[in-house]
Amino acid sequence: MRSLILGGEGMLGRALVAEARRRGFAALALSRAVADITDAERLSYWVESWRPEMVFNCAAYTQVDDCEERRDHAFAINGAAVAHVAAAAQQVGASLVHISTDYVFAGTASEPYPEEAATAPATVYGESKLAGEALALAYEGALVVRASWLFGPGGANFAATILRLIDRGDATLRVVDDQVGSPTYTPYLAAALLDLAAVGATGLVHYRNREPVSWHGFASEIARRVAPQLEVAPVSTSEFPRPAPRPAYSVLDVGRCERLLGRPVARWMDGLDDYLKRLNRET
Numbered sequence: 306m307r308s309l310i311l312g313g314e315g316m317l318g319r320a321l322v323a324e325a326r327r328r329g330f331a332a333l334a335l336s337r338a339v340a341d342i343t344d345a346e347r348l349s350y351w352v353e354s355w356r357p358e359m360v361f362n363c364a365a366y367t368q369v370d371d372c373e374e375r376r377d378h379a380f381a382i383n384g385a386a387v388a389h390v391a392a393a394a395q396q397v398g399a400s401l402v403h404i405s406t407d408y409v410f411a412g413t414a415s416e417p418y419p420e421e422a423a424t425a426p427a428t429v430y431g432e433s434k435l436a437g438e439a440l441a442l443a444y445e446g447a448l449v450v451r452a453s454w455l456f457g458p459g460g461a462n463f464a465a466t467i468l469r470l471i472d473r474g475d476a477t478l479r480v481v482d483d484q485v486g487s488p489t490y491t492p493y494l495a496a497a498l499l500d501l502a503a504v505g506a507t508g509l510v511h512y513r514n515r516e517p518v519s520w521h522g523f524a525s526e527i528a529r530r531v532a533p534q535l536e537v538a539p540v541s542t543s544e545f546p547r548p549a550p551r552p553a554y555s556v557l558d559v560g561r562c563e564r565l566l567g568r569p570v571a572r573w574m575d576g577l578d579d580y581l582k583r584l585n586r587e588t
């Protein structure tokens with residue numbers, strides 16, 4: 306499967322190009338510097354040159370708090386530019402896989418969100434990603450995969466932050482306990498994206514790893530593995546006010562994904578073990 310990966314130097318983009326090449330696919334990963342997705346002509350040039358069968362859009366403006374201040378910028382990249390990506394895919398008859406987020410939901414539910422649940426983003430980031438979804442889905446046969454709480458090699462993420470705080474030598478870590486979601490390991494998401502593309506999945510599909518946990522629970526598992534003496538104290542969201550409100554509950558229902566893949570989604574704890582192994586941090 307000849308693939309073009311936009312946002313190819315981001316955390317997910319790197320995992321996707323690695324997994325595609327591991328499977329023996331020709332994969333071209335392009336960074337923002339060479340393929341800014343807001344530049345339709347540039348995208349047109351790249352699809353003509355590479356002639357991909359699949360276009361994966363991993364490019365996004367992912368600074369959730371900054372999006373609140375930079376609404377136009379967020380909508381330009383996460384929204385309008387997705388139409389350029391779809392047009393480029395259409396130009397060469399390629400399939401499109403676009404990545405979205407659990408932030409399209411309000412985050413106030415008490416059970417997992419299925420694909421058809423009502424969207425109600427509480428942040429500019431979520432609003433802009435929802436706009437991007439609609440533009441991707443307007444392209445016939447597009448697949449839009451919503452994911453949550455990504456962590457993995459080569460990117461800024463919660464697990465990397467916790468490891469940095471551990472290395473700083475703090476005796477106690479204070480981590481919010483009243484936000485529940487599902488950490489998702491980028492190499493597992495990358496494999497799922499390629500598998501979903503291979504079975505011809507279209508429309509909306511949710512992907513996350515199991516089982517749901519709070520940020521405090523996730524941090525505790527990291528600490529248990531690399532700094533068992535460290536105290537991880539639960540605190541409430543109100544102690545960490547942020548410009549963009551974070552969802553209290555944003556677990557995605559993965560029933561459709563599991564049916565398409567014919568297997569359960571992977572466990573984030575296994576992903577965490579692999580992540581720490583790759584960083585030479587296992588105990």
Ligand SMILES: NC(=O)c1ccc[n+]([C@@H]2O[C@H](COP(=O)([O-])OP(=O)(O)OC[C@H]3O[C@@H](n4cnc5c(N)ncnc54)[C@H](OP(=O)(O)O)[C@@H]3O)[C@@H](O)[C@H]2O)c1
Nearest residue numbers: 312314315316317337341342364365367404406452454455
């Ligand atoms: N991280 C999460 O927890 C999370 C959760 C759910 C869904 N997602 C979604 O998953 C996807 C991948 O996220 P990620 O965590 O891999 O993010 P990431 O590490 O921030 O990667 C995004 C990449 O997009 C690039 N980019 C930004 N603006 C661009 C533009 N105009 N043209 C081309 N490339 C551009 C960035 O390049 P620069 O660094 O040079 O700007 C970066 O390399 C995104 O769609 C995101 O919305 C992420």
